[in-house]
Amino acid sequence: MFKKPYLQQFAFGLIAIFLITSCDKDFNEIGADIVGDDHFGFERYVGATVKSYNQKLGPIASNNLPINPLGFYENPAFGTTQANFVTQVELGTVDPEFNNVDPEEYDVDPTEIDSVILDIPYFSKVVDTDEDGVRTYQLDSVYGISESKFKLSVYQSNFYLRDLDPEQSLGEQQLFYNDKDAEIDSYKVPVLLNDLPTSDPQNADGRQNQQFFFDKREHRTVTLNDDDEEVETRSAPSMRLHLNKSVFNNLILNAPVGQLANNTVFKNYFRGLYFKTESLGNPGSMAMLNFKGGKITIYYNEDKETTQDGQTVYTRVNKTLLLNLTGNTVSLLNNSNENPNYINTVNNTQEASKLFLKGGQGAIAIVDIFGPDADNNGIADEVEAIKANGWMINEANLTFYVDRDAMADTKIFEPDRIFLYDLNNKTPLVDYTFDFSSNSVYPKFNKFVHDGIIQRENVQNGRGVKYKIRITNHVRNLINNDSTNVRLGLAVTESINNVGFSKLKTANLNTNSAPSMSVLSPLGTILYGSHSSVPEAKRLKLEIYYTKPD
Numbered sequence: 178m179f180k181k182p183y184l185q186q187f188a189f190g191l192i193a194i195f196l197i198t199s200c201d202k203d204f205n206e207i208g209a210d211i212v213g214d215d216h217f218g219f220e221r222y223v224g225a226t227v228k229s230y231n232q233k234l235g236p237i238a239s240n241n242l243p244i245n246p247l248g249f250y251e252n253p254a255f256g257t258t259q260a261n262f263v264t265q266v267e268l269g270t271v272d273p274e275f276n277n278v279d280p281e282e283y284d285v286d287p288t289e290i291d292s293v294i295l296d297i298p299y300f301s302k303v304v305d306t307d308e309d310g311v312r313t314y315q316l317d318s319v320y321g322i323s324e325s326k327f328k329l330s331v332y333q334s335n336f337y338l339r340d341l342d343p344e345q346s347l348g349e350q351q352l353f354y355n356d357k358d359a360e361i362d363s364y365k366v367p368v369l370l371n372d373l374p375t376s377d378p379q380n381a382d383g384r385q386n387q388q389f390f391f392d393k394r395e396h397r398t399v400t401l402n403d404d405d406e407e408v409e410t411r412s413a414p415s416m417r418l419h420l421n422k423s424v425f426n427n428l429i430l431n432a433p434v435g436q437l438a439n440n441t442v443f444k445n446y447f448r449g450l451y452f453k454t455e456s457l458g459n460p461g462s463m464a465m466l467n468f469k470g471g472k473i474t475i476y477y478n479e480d481k482e483t484t485q486d487g488q489t490v491y492t493r494v495n496k497t498l499l500l501n502l503t504g505n506t507v508s509l510l511n512n513s514n515e516n517p518n519y520i521n522t523v524n525n526t527q528e529a530s531k532l533f534l535k536g537g538q539g540a541i542a543i544v545d546i547f548g549p550d551a552d553n554n555g556i557a558d559e560v561e562a563i564k565a566n567g568w569m570i571n572e573a574n575l576t577f578y579v580d581r582d583a584m585a586d587t588k589i590f591e592p593d594r595i596f597l598y599d600l601n602n603k604t605p606l607v608d609y610t611f612d613f614s615s616n617s618v619y620p621k622f623n624k625f626v627h628d629g630i631i632q633r634e635n636v637q638n639g640r641g642v643k644y645k646i647r648i649t650n651h652v653r654n655l656i657n658n659d660s661t662n663v664r665l666g667l668a669v670t671e672s673i674n675n676v677g678f679s680k681l682k683t684a685n686l687n688t689n690s691a692p693s694m695s696v697l698s699p700l701g702t703i704l705y706g707s708h709s710s711v712p713e714a715k716r717l718k719l720e721i722y723y724t725k726p727d
Contacts, residue, residue, distance in 0.1 A: 226548030249461025265504025321462030536698030
């Protein structure tokens with residue numbers, strides 16, 4: 178008798194085989210899709226033409242990205258990246274009422290703000306819990322020197338992030354580009370919001386402004402319950418800043434009539450927050466943040482009027498009002514101290530010996546496979562030769578070797594993944610689409626059959642050796658279905674689960690966009706290209722495993 182788990186695995190295997198064979202009717206033999214390096218004696222072909230090129234991007238649309246960088250990141254191979262940020266703010270409860278206008282609504286004191294707290298979560302995980310329940314966290318997606326400090330200033334922004342583009346008759350989303358930092362900075366209200374002095378014990382080391390760093394410690398808050406007993410609350414690490422009470426007293430408690438009526442009006446009245454970072458002369462650090470998960474909590478107290486035995490009684494009560502960091506956002510990047518080798522290489526249009534991939538206002542690579550179509554029949558000559566030979570393609574992959582000398586500096590964080598896509602049509606390849614593999618522990622490693630995941634010299638934090646990307650079905654379609662031999666784009670990616678594209682401010686001769694998950698990444702890598710000057714063992718090749726016809 179089969180046990181239930183075995184039956185489930187057997188059924189899943191049948192489903193997987195059905196999906197693979199259904200997606201490729203011409204090549205549906207068992208064993209046609211091979212994962213791993215054991216190719217069971219298949220023939221190997223590495224003679225296909227491959228050409229690779231660098232492409233500098235420049236400013237690119239960076240509004241409403243799912244996550245955004247903040248801070249400083251120094252990469253000796255590329256330069257220094259500074260990431261600022263601006264976001265709209267929305268009322269958690271529209272048209273709130275406060276007892277601070279009509280003296281008949283309160284006894285002696287009108288509504289008073291106790292504190293204003295900005296809280297933005299970090300990506301983190303618990304790595305240990307001691308006997309007292311104190312948890313130790315590890316922060317994820319923080320790049321640079323651990324706990325390296327920089328100056329963080331939060332301002333009220335007076336730059337309006339409109340929804341629709343008036344130059345497109347309000348029919349398209351308004352795009353904002355990541356080179357707008359200087360303009361948005363000029364629109365800030367010059368009153369520091371996170372102005373808690375170092376004389377306050379909560380900011381004794383300046384961690385909330387002048388000496389900010391991404392603190393991995395959990396928060397511990399002690400409050401009193403209704404019985405005046407202390408209650409301790411622990412919460413995961415986050416950016417937690419005290420904001421200027423008087424500013425929010427004027428903005429919220431004393432807002433002009435109608436300005437809090439709904440969020441459409443409110444976002445024009447209070448146009449958002451601007452996060453500005455400034456170097457303290459050290460290498461700094463940069464974190465990927467979920468700003469949309471952030472909130473401002475206004476803690477206030479006011480009189481509550483009740484009637485007891487015919488008498489009006491006022492009781493002081495504590496209340497909160499939430500402001501959410503939702504609405505339109507823009508990631509703002511500044512590059513400085515750029516490595517001359519990087520700049521010179523990415524501005525060269527010749528076939529590349531080195532491929533520089535860089536997120537943000539960075540660079541992508543372009544890859545062409547199978548060479549020219551000399552007879553102009555729409556099919557590359559090399560593809561026609563493979564068709565004539567009747568090869569059954571078992572696997573095809575592109576392997577990109579890391580220039581380990583250029584990337585040897587341990588301060589450099591190498592991207593965990595690179596993304597290969599259809600440059601012509603701005604879409605993922607068929608191998609991406611029909612790869613249903615997943616990693617529940619680390620979703621960034623989903624679609625691991627298609628791959629593109631860094632292979633390191635050892636599993637734990639070793640330096641990168643290469644990236645392999647399987648394009649088996651893409652190659653099959655070229656050979657069997659006469660699909661168009663499109664140019665391929667290659668970029669770093671923060672997440673393989675999002676394949677959206679962002680528009681370049683100025684299109685170049687090859688493309689007008691780049692993957693959005695590259696736009697928000699501060700990371701970069703240097704790979705060997707296809708030029709004949711690259712040693713054969715490191716040169717970019719298209720590797721094909723095939724079976725000859727009987």
